[in-house]
Amino acid sequence: MSKKYSILPCNGLDKCAGCVSREIAIKISEQSESEIICPVLYRVADARYNKIAEENPLLVIDGCATRCASKLAAEKGLKVAKKINVTEEAKNKNISINKDLRIGSEESKLIDLLTEEILKGEEKNENKEQSNVSFPENIEYEIYKKDKFIFRVPKEGFYFNENDCWVYIVGNIARIGVTDYVQQSLSDIMFFNPPAFDSEVEQFGELGTIESGKAVFEIVSPVSGKVISINDDIISAPELINENPYEKGWIAEVELTNIDEDRDFLLNFDEYFEILKRKVDEFHV
Structure with a gap:
């Protein structure tokens, strides 16, 4: 079973990367029963969303270099378990994001890839060893x-x-x-x-x-x-x-x-x- 997250996505819906961030959050929540924190309402409903943020590992999904979701997490003093940046991931995967707000085939491909990586990546990590190196106890x-x-x-x-x-x-x-x-x-x-x-x-x-x-x-x-x-x-x-x-x-x-x-x-x-x-x-x- 996929890991359950509390998800804080980007709220920059004036950019396509922000829309992609939102769609990734929705897909992950549908496939893993994760809960989404609304970044807009979080500023006026601290108690409700603080509870959600504390219940599960926090996944932050930034849309662009502005990193509004990361900044909000820092402002609220939240512990972040995992963080991705949609624009950086698109660049790494050679996927072009639209300048308008439409989610096309390339954006859909990116949404599917990142959703799968996040969920499948957690399945892999469940079986990994924490450490493989015998490290010195005393370092000079x-x-x-x-x-x-x-x-x-x-x-x-x-x-x-x-x-x-x-x-x-x-x-x-x-x-x-x-x-x-x-x-x-x-x-x-x-x-x-x-x-x-x-x-x-x-x-x-x-x-x-x-x-x-x-x-x-x-x-x-x-x-x-x-x-x-x-x-x-x-x-x-x-x-x-x-x-x-x-x-x-x-x-x-x-x-x-x-x-x-x-x-x-x-x-x-x-x-x-x-x-x-x-x-x-x-x-x-």
Whole structure:
């Protein structure tokens, strides 16, 4: 049986992407007995919709870059379990969305694809293991301070890329996350949009996104592989990334597919620490 959600869709019905968002919400509710939160009424009926939002995992469906549904969720202090952006998904799937409000064949195709991915994706995730990596219990950090900010970097066992993401490898499995520089720069992280379970990612490809009130950060994978585990804890509690992005705040685990070539573009501690110091000194917020 498909997972039951509380769904908060985009209310931008002046754009086709908003209409698509609404139709996805309706289809998911019909196929999974999920409940839809009306974004317009939510502003005047807090008690009713707060109850709905708390009963099931919250699915946020944004229509475009305005991210009105995400902003409303943040305004209400809601925990988001899953989030998609219709415009971004259309771009990733090479589907063109109408400029007018009509839902045509391309939009219908996108609605069906995203509905299926959300519902089928949950079925896959029910059987996955939470973690496949034996992670060290005690991590030794080197610290770099700038004003009131502290930036930690693990000294042993970790590799990095210039995009401020790290990887820890055990055999043919790798755990991936973001560095302290990312979480300090973003400040309070509110959302984690995970990669699809079982999906393939190339080195320097996107492995989900994290979002704060300041910006959306694309997680750039340090290695190539197949996603075999996602940190479910940060879906419901993305602030764990702020607390410690190397331990409880890790992002995902992948089964390596091209590590021999990927190693050429990985940075060791010394190399990344120098890059971190330069970034902090030159660009720190």
